[in-house]
Amino acid sequence: MSTIVYENVGVTYESNGHQAIKNLNLTINSGEIISFIGPSGCGKSTALNVAAGLIEPSLGAFKVDDEIITKPGTDRGVVFQNYSLFPWMSNLENVRFALAQKADLPKKALIERAKELLDKVGIKGKSQHVYPSKVSGGMQQRVAIARMFALDSPIFLMDEPFAAVDEITRKHLQQLLLDLWEKEKSRKTIVLVTHNIEEAIYLSDRVIVLHEGEAILAKEITFKRPRNRQSLEADTEYLTIRNQLLEAIEGKV
Numbered sequence: 001m002s003t004i005v006y007e008n009v010g011v012t013y014e015s016n017g018h019q020a021i022k023n024l025n026l027t028i029n030s031g032e033i034i035s036f037i038g039p040s041g042c043g044k045s046t047a048l049n050v051a052a053g054l055i056e057p058s059l060g061a062f063k064v065d066d067e068i069i070t071k072p073g074t075d076r077g078v079v080f081q082n083y084s085l086f087p088w089m090s091n092l093e094n095v096r097f098a099l100a101q102k103a104d105l106p107k108k109a110l111i112e113r114a115k116e117l118l119d120k121v122g123i124k125g126k127s128q129h130v131y132p133s134k135v136s137g138g139m140q141q142r143v144a145i146a147r148m149f150a151l152d153s154p155i156f157l158m159d160e161p162f163a164a165v166d167e168i169t170r171k172h173l174q175q176l177l178l179d180l181w182e183k184e185k186s187r188k189t190i191v192l193v194t195h196n197i198e199e200a201i202y203l204s205d206r207v208i209v210l211h212e213g214e215a216i217l218a219k220e221i222t223f224k225r226p227r228n229r230q231s232l233e234a235d236t237e238y239l240t241i242r243n244q245l246l247e248a249i250e251g252k253v
């Protein structure tokens with residue numbers, strides 16, 4: 001069980017007095033996938049950082065299973081835009097270290113498992129053994145995703161996790177995430193920040209549109225799973241939802 005609640009959450013940055021989140025009320029059920037979407041600066045990352053425990057709400061409370069959260073914890077795995085890998089560890093060590101937090105396995109088994117996870121996200125061979133700074137941003141993003149899978153927390157918080165990768169890799173990683181989510185009995189609760197409407201619809205049970213810090217639309221996405229990208233995109237309901245979200249993002253609701 002990992003139910004997330006934003007209870008009248010407001011965030012004002014002290015440095016400039018900017019009210020980035022205004023009175024956000026949102027319950028995310030255990031095992032649900034939601035996306036925050038909206039124009040640049042609408043408060044998506046701020047909302048996710050509250051969930052990560054990196055920003056304390058100025059008003060209201062953020063809770064996981066009724067417990068008020070004010071700091072990061074191993075119950076929440078994160079992938080941020082800036083990858084947040086340990087720069088002094090190789091890509092493989094980053095993932096092995098995460099695995100070691102969870103599994104009491106001999107070092108050799110941890111390394112094998114870390115290699116498997118990196119293979120899955122397409123980081124193979126020599127790229128596994130170099131420091132994160134020696135590979136591209138897109139590759140670092142994949143290592144960060146492998147590390148999040150390794151940590152295996154009940155909650156995944158992901159800020160534009162597929163932004164720095166090419167379109168084919170993006171689709172592959174989206175599928176990997178869904179496969180992992182769908183096969184688990186006790187499903188992860190996933191909160192995603194994205195600029196990409198198609199990605200939000202394809203992955204989510206609900207899409208929350210933020211505008212100037214306010215949640216102006218919470219759209220349920222009820223297409224049954226597993227979803228097929230092509231038939232989804234040909235569905236008239238899909239196009240209606242897409243337009244509705246687009247209008248909300250553009251501030252027309």
Ligand SMILES: Nc1ncnc2c1ncn2[C@@H]1O[C@H](COP(=O)(O)OP(=O)(O)OP(=O)(O)O)[C@@H](O)[C@H]1O
Nearest residue numbers: 013015016018020039040041042043044045046047
């Ligand atoms: N540390 C900070 N101090 C002051 N203002 C901030 C800080 N971080 C964000 N802001 C401001 O708060 C607002 C919301 O920022 P946030 O990064 O949450 O938006 P976003 O929707 O994630 O944007 P983007 O899509 O461009 O990443 C913006 O106006 C931003 O300039």
